[in-house]
Amino acid sequence: MNKGKMKKGKTNTFTRRDFLKGFGSGTLGVAITPKLLAQKAESIQTKAGEVPVYAKKQIKFTVNSKAYTKVVEPQETLLDVLRDKLSLTGAKKTCDRGECGGCTVLLDGNPIYSCMYLAIRADGTNIKTIEGMAKEGKLHPLQQAYIDKDAYQCGFCTPGFIMASEALLKKKSNPDLGEIKKGLSGNLCRCGNYTKIYQAVDQAAKAGRS
Ligand code: FES
Ligand code: FES
Incomplete structure (x- = not known):
């Protein structure tokens, strides 16, 4: 997993807090911010004072060496797209809030909590799930x-x-x-x-x- 920064004097310990801090400053921290939504999804013009609504978006990505094109909702997580739209149910929705790692997949080689990663951010990426580990009927x-x-x-x-x-x-x-x-x-x-x-x-x- 992404490395968290070690504090001075804590050379031999690595806590979940360290891990989450490191993860948060990398991928997780920007996963669900409104700013990101604004950057990644096309917003529907609203009158002043109205809450903006973000449009669906078509994304292209590769999962386990297979190319997919999917239309995703701006609030949909990568985990939900994998499980509900691609029928890849190996990654588990256990806590659904970035605490357990049951939903871990590799995104461009790096482990991520797919329950905390917006699907729109996966556009153009290469995903690997547990279903992609065995090859030709032989377990990894x-x-x-x-x-x-x-x-x-x-x-x-x-x-x-x-x-x-x-x-x-x-x-x-x-x-x-x-x-x-x-x-x-x-x-x-x-x-x-x-x-x-x-x-x-x-x-x-x-x-x-x-
Ligand atoms: S389901 Fe627990 S971290 Fe994603
Ligand atoms: S949660 Fe049951 S084997 Fe890990």
Whole structure:
């Protein structure tokens, strides 16, 4: 996940607050502002004093190597478009407010909370979801490692964790435990399966398969 800034004197700890601050100053913070809406969506002219209404917008983007053109509402999130318009339901709507990471997908290689990302901002981007991980009927090594290490219980958080793991290993091929924890610090597992999740990422990394 995006790195949050470490405070002086906190060299060995990385909190969710750090993570969210870093994420917020990057992608999340500008995800839903009215200014952004004004920039990205065409507004319908209104008389002075009326609340402006923003129009639908056609966007073109690539999801799991497939090109799509979709008309989206200005308030629609990327998660809703993926799930409701593309039938890609791997990314989960768990908290729907940027707290759990269950909706994590990769946007141009970077992990994002798709529940907090307006679909209109995805115009021209390259998205990867959990559905794009397996190739030709063979599980991605990270998916296999999560199975081998029994790194899930209910499994609801697993797609988000795997996408965050993929982003981590693309940036750091052999992370130590602290780096794995930091890389996955934006994702929550309500079943508390963290130890096995970290072991799965470690297995995939050590095997040099990601
Ligand atoms: S569903 Fe998006 S962060 Fe929880
Ligand atoms: S396995 Fe159940 S929430 Fe993580």
